[in-house]
Amino acid sequence: MKVKNIYLLLFFLIQIQTFGWGFFAHKRINRLAVFTLPAEMLPFFKQNILFITENAINPDQRRYAVDGEAPKHYIDIDIYGDSAIYKMPKFWKSAVEKYSEDTLIAYGTNPWHVYKMKFELTEAFKQMDAKRILRLAADMGHYIADGNVPLHTTHNYNGQYTNQVGIHGFWETRLVELYSDEYDFFVGKADYIKNPQLKAWEAITNAHLALDSVLKFEKKLTQEFDVDKKYTFDERGGMTVKTYSKAFCKVYHTMLDGQVERRMIASIKMIGDFWYTCWVDAGQPDLSLILDFKFSKEDEAEMKRETEQWQQKQIETRPEGSLKGEHDNHHAHQNCCGHHDFFTYKLQLVKQFEK
């Protein structure tokens, strides 16, 4: 290999990136939430558990294709000043009055979006619209899980202001992939939520309170590890990717003392609680009446088309979870995020080598 090619290879070494919990975590969280449901809901959800699981990642797939999608996944609460987590008006209308809609959208709307979806899913249950129930339930699971991630509650979402770039995917994807098989996901039965808007904020608050350790421990460990011990190169989908070394992950994960597990469990429980609450508020409709629901061939073709469109269209929005800097090579970010297929990116890589 020519020296020039080696540089090219180094330049294009792809780092696994994710947006929200990694795909693996989102799917697992949605799937496990199904088992929190009461006997009246369980058969319908179990019957469609594959859909709920596989479509847990739709919002992330839309993220770079649909205008206005990105802010629903996070809230940079620290942008609003000290103790903003406690001071921010909890309801959308009051928050808009205080900060303006543009500002809220600029810094993320996760807890308000979850609350909005609560009404939509309740309505779908009322209508007994199986297709809508499933699509909304899967989406809602995604946004709830995102709101439980510490790095989804800060302007410094990828450590870009504290010289810790890459920490986003490190915490929510790398650690989950390495250790979540050891977690105990028993969360018990879903409970009715009296105030869903405040519940959505409770998740953000708990996630935000965990943020300090997320950043502080990584910083401390980085001082103790040589760079070549901190990172390693892994094979992913037939490609070499730069990622955090197992040794670094292990010490960090131990320092976090069950934090990732707690945030995952909180996500699962909260999703079950929201699904259940929507069903109760819809008047506890008899879901056995839609038990034999199946997506039609046309529905399936339409969903496939939709996914393809999401993958093709790329709009400018902030990248997240990259090991690179925030603004460098924006298009490469979009194309090499862990959520788009590696194949497309691999092709780009091959083309670079052919030049």
Ligand SMILES: [Zn+2]
């Ligand atoms: Zn994320």
Ligand SMILES: [Zn+2]
């Ligand atoms: Zn997300």
